[in-house]
Amino acid sequence: MKNSFDKMMSLDIYVSNLDKEEYVKIADNLNPSSKKSINLLSWGIQDLFIEKELYSDLKLIKTFSKSFNWKNNITSIIKENDYESLVLTDIQKKIIWVSDGFTKMTGYEKEFALNKTPHFLQGEKTKETTRKRIQTKLLKGKPFKDVIINYRKDKSTYKCELYIIPLHNKDNSEITHFLALEKEVV
The missing domain is CATH 1.20.5 (Single alpha-helices involved in coiled-coils or other helix-helix interfaces)
Structure with a gap:
């Protein structure tokens, strides 16, 4: 970008x-x-707002990276991938931070999501096979993409593409967190 x-x-x-x-x-x-x-969009006005959000997300994630001593290249992860929302979880999958885009996409306030697992976004139309497939991929400890049906606060459903990246400590001996880059897909 x-x-x-x-x-x-x-x-x-x-x-x-x-x-x-x-x-x-x-x-x-x-x-x-x-x-x-x-066309004001041709002047890049919209791009400036997107860049501001990207910069803000990158700055916050880099602060976490420094605190948790991750080896992952956070800058390239954020800049090279398309997303609407970022969700950072600990190894037990409890949410420790979400971007402002999370509220825009789901309707849930950031504070509401903290210390919950992303499971609260799922419901009746979320397939159990999808949940199990994602769990299996998480256990493999490799980045992956998948699509899951989630629910907004207003109970409407949306297809959410997840790009989940395990975050490793500097000596690469363990995964300490997961970063999910999420966007709504049709």
Whole structure:
């Protein structure tokens, strides 16, 4: 994911280094006229909010990483994967932290989720075979993706794609936590 702020700064630097003749050639493209419609998303406004959330999530997860001495490359995990919500659990699968996206996706406040297992998001339509498959994959201690039917606070269901990454201590002798990158899928 490219940083939108960097893109805008790059344009500013480029334009400021143009001579007058080069600037005149592109000036019409830089100043929106009243005849042209402007899509604000094309200016990267939405990307700036996404980048701010990404930066906030990364900063908090890196704080946990330092505290728990993880060997995993947290920066690449966060920056290279698409997600709406992050859920961090201990080895017993009790939630110790969720991102702001968790509340947006599920309707549950962050505080409500703490010290619970993600099982509280499951219900009647959540298949037992899916639960068992995920449990088996967790025991293998390798990153994996799966899809599970979860329930929001308002009791509506959604398909949740999980990308679960076991987090190892620096000497790689044990898994200390699990990080779930989650997004709703159709």
